[in-house]
Amino acid sequence: MTTTLPDAEGLLADLIAQMRPALTPETALVGIRTGGLWIAERVHAALGLKTPCGALDVSFYRDDFDKIGLHREVKPTEIPFDVEGREVVVVDDVLYTGRTIRAAMNVLFDYGRPKSIRLAALVDRGGRELPIAPQFLAATVTLAAGESLELTRDASGRLALHVHKS
């Protein structure tokens, strides 16, 4: 069985439409590297938000470090605003177990105490292992066993979803 995938650019437009009425210009977006950051940057530009977009790498906060070690390509986390008292939206591409989001929240709390954290995701593929739910979500996708989803970005900046079989 092959899963049919929705168009990522169409999903992004849906996500932006959902977020537009719910965000103020002071709301801060933080994208999880790498796919989440691509989406956060697009949402940030489309909504004309004032607070600069943050980039999050959760490698130092993962709960599977003891099993798989440090990620080969750790990139810096950049939070170019004061987290203290701020409304933050964490942005990721594919929502799965919820463990990455748990790690992302812990990173944010080491920068300060946000007023609130909401979650935006392009796609929810189910399989949650933690009590985490998105406030903004463009699509739910059911995958066959052994399949995983990947977001890519081509040279022109166009986003696309792909299925990988393990």
Place this chain on the structure above:
Amino acid sequence: MFLSNNPQLNAKGELHHLLSLEGLPRAILVQILDTAQSFVGVTQREVKKVPLLRGKAVFNLFFEPSTRTRTTFEIAAKRLSADVINLAINISSATKGESILDTVANLAAMQADMFIVRHAASGAPHLIARHVAEEIHVINAGDGRHAHPTQGLLDMFTIRHYKKDFTGLRVAIVGDVLHSRVARSQIHALSILGVPEIRVVGPKTLLPSHVEAMGVHVYHDMAKGLKDVDVVMMLRLQNERMQGALLPSPQEYFKFYGLTADKLALARPDAIVLHPGPMNRGVEIDSDVADGKQSVILPQVTFGIAIRMAVMSILAGN
């Protein structure tokens, strides 16, 4: 379990211990530098800690005194949320006649996860690495004249920070290369990272014979050695060297090999000056240079924490 040709690597070719930079693949050095770059951001935050090594026990085993290196390893381990135990062995068991391996076996029985080892004898960290249980990691924090890999790495991080790329650089290492584990680690690291011209500068009595075999150019005249270099790496002149027949006097040494503004002017105008510390002002380096615009000696110390965080977290995960 380990590949016989490099006792630091595990069967998958990943770094399990850090004993020396000699023979390590460039990819591993670059991975350490890149990871350290991410840790620099962590050390500038409100909360300067990440939970990576939570619950792990890191033992600082210093068989030879050190303040700066021990402290930066301790800070690095604490910022990774590890528990740190400091042991100055020269004032405990060693004086009671316990062997290194007995000391280490006892500490391993206390559920150690990592040993940071400083020892006056070259090869002591290798000896320990060969005898510890498979899950324990060993980091060489300086052994005899042999190696000081984390110092070499933090120097490379500093150079990359200011110069961006290694492949067009001319680098001079100046001073007591003969007795310097720092110089050996620097030369290996610079070669692995592709620096095309490495120079060593010093009096004949303080340069190892056949040092050219390491792929470096030898200069006894400092003016020639510093001409047009991008990076000047000063070495510490250890006080005990001045008592033997190797050197006439500190004043005489300063005249010929001390880094002054006049001598530094021969290097490129944007050259940077490094020193592993602690400095002997007025012996190997003039205060005007040590505190001058081209000095990056204090950033080296800051970067040293990020480098040690990177090494510890990569080892612990492999």
